[in-house]
Amino acid sequence: MRLDPTQLAAALNGPPAPVYLLFGDEPLQLGEAADAVRAAARAHGFGERTCLDADANADWSALDHAAASLSLFADRRLVEVRLAGEGVGNEGAKALRRYCDRGADDVLLLIIAPRLDWKTLSSKWAQALDAAGVIVQVRQPQGRRLQDWLRGRLTRAGFQPSDEALALLAERVEGNLLAAAQEIEKLGLLREPGPLSAEALLASVYDSARYDLFDLTNAAVAGDRARVHRVLHGLQAEDMAPPLVLWVLARELRKLAALGYALANRGDTGAVLREYKVPDSRRSATLATARRLSLTTLWELLARCADADLAIKGRSSADPWAVFVEIADGLADAASRPRS
Structure with missing residues (x-):
């Protein structure tokens, strides 16, 4: 049976399966899944734990011995096999198939492996594990x-x-x-x-940072170019994560662009202010800033935010911090001049 990591906890509420294969290249989920199986094993009386490190050239007779020998300290035993590579070799495949065919009420087998390819998962030993127990693959979640x-x-x-x-x-x-x-x-x-x-x-x-990220946008919309440069240099010196700097800049530009569009088309500026959670005390100043800035300028600066995103992800040769300077300086320059 194959399970997603999010399904494992519910499956472990009942009696544990005879064998678990956990694999993947995401260490946090892999470690937590293994801890969950160990905890379930202890709760069901598997009080002794035997650990084996194995690869394709290992002596797999140790697994036969561990599964067949009597426990010295407990009635039930957890046997944990840690694979060093993707394969188990011929001897390992035979040992694992023997274990699945034989089964043992007083032994629980936990196998922890790195990433396994489709060929390995289609092998007879992996299919035997799938039929006898539980296979869990952990992946890096995205999006x-x-x-x-x-x-x-x-x-x-x-x-x-x-x-x-x-x-x-x-x-x-x-x-x-x-x-x-x-x-x-x-x-x-x-x-x-x-x-x-x-x-x-x-x-x-980032409570301990000398400069706050919102100091950057506050200085920009106030037209204070000198402070914009000081804050950016301070954030870079403190190793502030570039995605966070981009986030505050892009959010400010999207807010002002949405307000500018609403003003130009007699839209509901109140709805925009509520969407961006602008406090009542700052609404008048925010609207005044939106009135001073042209939509064309705001859209051009948002396009530069897209360039900064590519630079952060290594998909362009640009320096993200240099792009941040252009964006924030452009916003400050536009805010300091009356709208034509």
């Missing part, structure tokens, strides 16, 4: 799956994240779930459980 994973993690930590907060955190930790888990643990230390906005996320994660 919507990553945001769903983050939402579940934050919810278990007591937070109710907004969609914007999830998108921001996903951009910050994409490809590194260990970093994501650490950021969420840090949030649990810095904030009380409850609703979590993107602004609160930034304030908590």
Whole structure:
């Protein structure tokens, strides 16, 4: 039986299967899945644990011996096999098939492996494991799956994240779930459980920074080009993550562009202000800024944000920080001049 990592916890609520194969190249989910199987094994009386390291050239008779020998300290035993490569070799394939054919009520087999290709998963030994027990593949979640994973993690930590907060955190930790888990643990230390906005996320994660990300946009919309440069240099010196800098710049430009479009077409500016959660105390100033800026300028700067995104992802040779300077300086320059 093949399960997704999110289905494993529910499957372990009942009696454990005789054998589990966990594999993949995402270390956090792989480690947590293995911990969950070990915990379930202990709860069902598998009190002794034997660990074996194996590869295609290993002496697999150790598995036969571990599965057949009597336990010295417990009635039931967990045998854990850690594969070093993608294959198990002929001897390993035979040993695993023998184990699945024989079965043992007092032994639970846990196999932990790196990434396995389709050919390995189609082998007879993998099919025997699939028929006898459970196979779980862990993958790096991306896009919507990553945001769903983050939402579940934050919810278990007591937070109710907004969609914007999830998108921001996903951009910050994409490809590194260990970093994501650490950021969420840090949030649990810095904030009380409850609703979590993107602004609160930034304030908590980077609370010790000398310069705040919103200092950058505040200086830009105020037309203070000198402060814009100081803040950007300070953020770069403090190793601020480029995706976060891009996020605050793009968000400010999208907000002003949406307001400018609404003003030009007699739309509902109040709805835009509510969508971007602009406080009542700042609404008049934000509208005044939108009136000073041309839509053409804002759209051009948003196009530069797309260039910065490509630079961050290594898909262009540009320096992201140099592009940030152009964007923020362009916004400050436009804000400092009366609209023609």
